[in-house]
Amino acid sequence: MWKTPVLIVNFKLYKSGVGEKALELARILDKVSKERGVSIIAAVNTFDAYRIKNEVKIPVILQHADAVEFGAHTGRINVELAREYNLDGLLINHSERMLKISDIDFLIQKSKDLNMVSVVCANNSRVAGALAFLEPDFIAMEPPELIGGNVSVSTAKPEAIVETIEAVKSVRNIPVLVGAGIKNGKDVRKAIELGAEGVLVASGVVKAKDPEMALNDLIGGMM
Amino acid sequence: MWKTPVLIVNFKLYKSGVGEKALELARILDKVSKERGVSIIAAVNTFDAYRIKNEVKIPVILQHADAVEFGAHTGRINVELAREYNLDGLLINHSERMLKISDIDFLIQKSKDLNMVSVVCANNSRVAGALAFLEPDFIAMEPPELIGGNVSVSTAKPEAIVETIEAVKSVRNIPVLVGAGIKNGKDVRKAIELGAEGVLVASGVVKAKDPEMALNDLIGGMM
Amino acid sequence: MWKTPVLIVNFKLYKSGVGEKALELARILDKVSKERGVSIIAAVNTFDAYRIKNEVKIPVILQHADAVEFGAHTGRINVELAREYNLDGLLINHSERMLKISDIDFLIQKSKDLNMVSVVCANNSRVAGALAFLEPDFIAMEPPELIGGNVSVSTAKPEAIVETIEAVKSVRNIPVLVGAGIKNGKDVRKAIELGAEGVLVASGVVKAKDPEMALNDLIGGMM
Amino acid sequence: MWKTPVLIVNFKLYKSGVGEKALELARILDKVSKERGVSIIAAVNTFDAYRIKNEVKIPVILQHADAVEFGAHTGRINVELAREYNLDGLLINHSERMLKISDIDFLIQKSKDLNMVSVVCANNSRVAGALAFLEPDFIAMEPPELIGGNVSVSTAKPEAIVETIEAVKSVRNIPVLVGAGIKNGKDVRKAIELGAEGVLVASGVVKAKDPEMALNDLIGGMM
Numbered sequence: 001m002w003k004t005p006v007l008i009v010n011f012k013l014y015k016s017g018v019g020e021k022a023l024e025l026a027r028i029l030d031k032v033s034k035e036r037g038v039s040i041i042a043a044v045n046t047f048d049a050y051r052i053k054n055e056v057k058i059p060v061i062l063q064h065a066d067a068v069e070f071g072a073h074t075g076r077i078n079v080e081l082a083r084e085y086n087l088d089g090l091l092i093n094h095s096e097r098m099l100k101i102s103d104i105d106f107l108i109q110k111s112k113d114l115n116m117v118s119v120v121c122a123n124n125s126r127v128a129g130a131l132a133f134l135e136p137d138f139i140a141m142e143p144p145e146l147i148g149g150n151v152s153v154s155t156a157k158p159e160a161i162v163e164t165i166e167a168v169k170s171v172r173n174i175p176v177l178v179g180a181g182i183k184n185g186k187d188v189r190k191a192i193e194l195g196a197e198g199v200l201v202a203s204g205v206v207k208a209k210d211p212e213m214a215l216n217d218l219i220g221g222m223m
Numbered sequence: 224m225w226k227t228p229v230l231i232v233n234f235k236l237y238k239s240g241v242g243e244k245a246l247e248l249a250r251i252l253d254k255v256s257k258e259r260g261v262s263i264i265a266a267v268n269t270f271d272a273y274r275i276k277n278e279v280k281i282p283v284i285l286q287h288a289d290a291v292e293f294g295a296h297t298g299r300i301n302v303e304l305a306r307e308y309n310l311d312g313l314l315i316n317h318s319e320r321m322l323k324i325s326d327i328d329f330l331i332q333k334s335k336d337l338n339m340v341s342v343v344c345a346n347n348s349r350v351a352g353a354l355a356f357l358e359p360d361f362i363a364m365e366p367p368e369l370i371g372g373n374v375s376v377s378t379a380k381p382e383a384i385v386e387t388i389e390a391v392k393s394v395r396n397i398p399v400l401v402g403a404g405i406k407n408g409k410d411v412r413k414a415i416e417l418g419a420e421g422v423l424v425a426s427g428v429v430k431a432k433d434p435e436m437a438l439n440d441l442i443g444g445m446m
Numbered sequence: 447m448w449k450t451p452v453l454i455v456n457f458k459l460y461k462s463g464v465g466e467k468a469l470e471l472a473r474i475l476d477k478v479s480k481e482r483g484v485s486i487i488a489a490v491n492t493f494d495a496y497r498i499k500n501e502v503k504i505p506v507i508l509q510h511a512d513a514v515e516f517g518a519h520t521g522r523i524n525v526e527l528a529r530e531y532n533l534d535g536l537l538i539n540h541s542e543r544m545l546k547i548s549d550i551d552f553l554i555q556k557s558k559d560l561n562m563v564s565v566v567c568a569n570n571s572r573v574a575g576a577l578a579f580l581e582p583d584f585i586a587m588e589p590p591e592l593i594g595g596n597v598s599v600s601t602a603k604p605e606a607i608v609e610t611i612e613a614v615k616s617v618r619n620i621p622v623l624v625g626a627g628i629k630n631g632k633d634v635r636k637a638i639e640l641g642a643e644g645v646l647v648a649s650g651v652v653k654a655k656d657p658e659m660a661l662n663d664l665i666g667g668m669m
Numbered sequence: 670m671w672k673t674p675v676l677i678v679n680f681k682l683y684k685s686g687v688g689e690k691a692l693e694l695a696r697i698l699d700k701v702s703k704e705r706g707v708s709i710i711a712a713v714n715t716f717d718a719y720r721i722k723n724e725v726k727i728p729v730i731l732q733h734a735d736a737v738e739f740g741a742h743t744g745r746i747n748v749e750l751a752r753e754y755n756l757d758g759l760l761i762n763h764s765e766r767m768l769k770i771s772d773i774d775f776l777i778q779k780s781k782d783l784n785m786v787s788v789v790c791a792n793n794s795r796v797a798g799a800l801a802f803l804e805p806d807f808i809a810m811e812p813p814e815l816i817g818g819n820v821s822v823s824t825a826k827p828e829a830i831v832e833t834i835e836a837v838k839s840v841r842n843i844p845v846l847v848g849a850g851i852k853n854g855k856d857v858r859k860a861i862e863l864g865a866e867g868v869l870v871a872s873g874v875v876k877a878k879d880p881e882m883a884l885n886d887l888i889g890g891m892m
Contacts, residue, residue: 013297013301018307047269047304073236074286074314074320075286081268084243123771133799202295323546325544325570353578461740493746496716518817520679520764521731522714522733531688542743
């Protein structure tokens with residue numbers, strides 16, 4: 001469904017990443033992905049997920065799903081329902097939506113059962129190594145203090161990238177993505193030179209004046 | 224948009240209350256509401272909300288929204304986005320999705336600002352009275368120990384219904400709904416005789432072999 | 447056990463508010479309370495509570511208790527146990543430890559049953575009015591954005607103090623305390639002139655170079 | 670401080686495991702530990718921890734600590750404070766008090782820094798393997814559905830014990846404890862034959878009519 005390096009764009013709940021604007025942004029991601037031949041994945045909210053999935057070819061994953069089976073739950077959605085709506089996978093344990101480890105395990109296993117992709121976030125190299133044991137499809141390491149900031153993980157913590165890849169690979173051969181503060185192709189190139197097999201971006205694309213230009217710049221660093 | 228008594232059907236995350244089946248069920252609610260001239264409200268999950276809203280005339284409310292503004296939130300949806308998708312309102316603080324009081328307050332105020340209906344759940348008469356001060360559109364009292372069971376609140380706790388109505392009315396003139404274990408017209412009639420201005424049902428309709436028959440039976444108790 | 451106006455000192459988990467230093471601080475509170483004839487209450491962590499209670503005459507309350515009965519709970523303490531250790535009451539729903547409304551209700555009722563004092567925090571006047579219906583012994587309103595800051599609620603939001611007192615008194619005749627950023631006697635005097643029957647302080651005393659001087663200054667504003 | 674096999678007794682918040690009764694029980698544990706030459710560890714609530722630690726020789730650990738540094742936290746305690754009170758370690762992520770993985774990591778690292786023992790709970794073999802990467806002193810696997818029940822993990826899920834030990838040992842050489850429903854020496858013997866280096870018990874001792882007899886029976890299975 002994708003080849004590394006991948007670029008995951010987390011739409012978050014930015015005003016420019018929801019509703020009609022989310023649709024527009026997803027179309028841009030779709031176009032750039034096709035033009036450049038690079039795997040771009042959209043991580044979207046539950047409300048927008050179905051409409052976006054119906055409009056684009058790139059993989060669309062949910063920003064979160066609850067670790068529950070069908071039943072007497074109010075205000076929850078689960079992985080089975082995401083599957084019914086043809087979503088491609090899940091972002092799990094993002095720094096802004098951290099989970100109990102038993103729930104992370106539940107969501108990864110459920111994703112496997114339903115043939116969906118799991119991207120699990122970790123706040124440091126130790127946690128990344130631990131989560132590798134659960135065998136998600138991707139591990140994404142993001143130092144929480146850099147998320148949403150102006151200094152990228154590539155610049156501020158190159159050693160954390162190296163340590164995370166070492167930790168993960170010592171447990172399982174799972175591709176490692178990195179994120180936090182990544183805004184341009186230079187940040188991406190650095191991350192990939194250090195061994196990352198992709199990056200997570202959010203504000204750098206979603207809040208960009210010209211998301212298409214921002215994407216093309218980021219992708220420049222992948223090549 | 225509705226007149227009392229109202230019947231709120233909480234689809235929960237029952238297998239028969241999500242995806243294609245949620246659409247079918249919503250159409251049945253719509254049909255029965257029109258035929259019988261009774262206000263029926265569908266409380267649905269975020270995934271199904273938009274599709275259901277586009278197919279039916281009855282009010283559609285979300286089972287939950289997060290108490291956040293637009294911004295750097297992952298895996299959250301908010302009231303503004305529900306408004307953009309034309310949802311009619313929110314179920315707030317359901318026993319299976321309880322909230323901090325500051326978040327309940329946030330969600331009620333936000334619903335008012337956006338002209339959406341707020342149905343706030345309370346687990347007893349004291350909490351119902353307290354929440355009345357926040358001026359939601361409806362207060363729904365459900366004793367947690369009876370939710371999903373076979374004995375209705377009308378039968379098991381008629382005094383709790385009376386006390387809740389007294390508590391709420393001593394603070395604000397807000398319609399009180401009751402729920403928990405309500406399965407038939409007799410349960411509904413009893414609740415309304417005690418002063419309730421509507422009921423919440425879930426499994427009694429959503430898991431019924433014949434939801435239309437179940438609805439008609441329930442509505443019989445409203446007339 | 448106390449007379450208004452009261453001064454509640456929240457020791458938080460400041461390094462200067464735990465362990466041996468908590469004991470010293472509690473002794474200072476005790477001494478100043480006696481000298482000045484003013485009710486001072488220490489709100490302490492569970493670890494230090496018992497030792498402090500055994501050393502001082504002023505009321506000692508817990509910063510938090512869990513809303514559970516005795517039973518199969520790990521890592522929880524409850525109100526009954528606080529009672530067994532002779533604690534005088536509870537701080538409930540502090541901005542740094544917010545609770546579901548059903549748990550707030552549980553803790554207030556349990557405190558009443560066990561003859562303990564309940565001080566319930568609210569983030570604004572609406573929430574304060576709602577919580578008044580649950581009849582705690584005190585309502586303490588603290589605007590979250592001012593907590594720990596250098597501008598006091600008295601200076602930054604005098605109208606919020608007035609509105610809170612109106613809201614609470616419209617529901618029940620419960621004394622209203624205010625807090626957030628209160629550092630000196632002038633802040634206290636202003637709060638009391640506006641109708642508050644006491645204040646909550648934390649860093650202003652606990653992190654003061656000379657807590658005794660800080661207390662005496664604060665108390666000056668009460669007289 | 671201890672030698673395997675170890676017996677950890679989780680006092681929980683059982684009426685017979687708190688306050689004066691907790692002290693009595695701890696004395697019994699101390700006596701039996703000495704008499705039988707077996708390592709017994711008491712896992713107690715924060716309120717009782719200090720008094721118990723002052724009365725017994727056996728290691729005393731907390732049932733939970735919050736993953737915070739000293740600072741503006743209300744209703745929290747941390748590992749540093751537990752250290753100041755001479756506690757020996759922490760139970761982390763018990764099924765009744767599950768944590769985010771970033772907090773589990775924080776608590777284990779902090780325990781190491783302060784020379785305290787960390788016992789981390791896991792709900793299955795996969796999670797146990799993952800947590801092994803964080804290098805706690807012990808991993809304790811308890812299938813949640815068996816906790817507090819009458820059928821022991823040794824009887825109901827012997828294969829889960831074997832799988833957990835394999836999973837953990839494939840990552841790090843950390844001793845594995847098991848728990849859930851363990852009531853007698855036969856359950857203990859079976860667990861140890863399968864490779865466990867100790868057991869966690871709660872109701873089997875804390876709610877026993879004669880805790881000393883219960884302990885001696887359990888220890889019989891260790892020899």
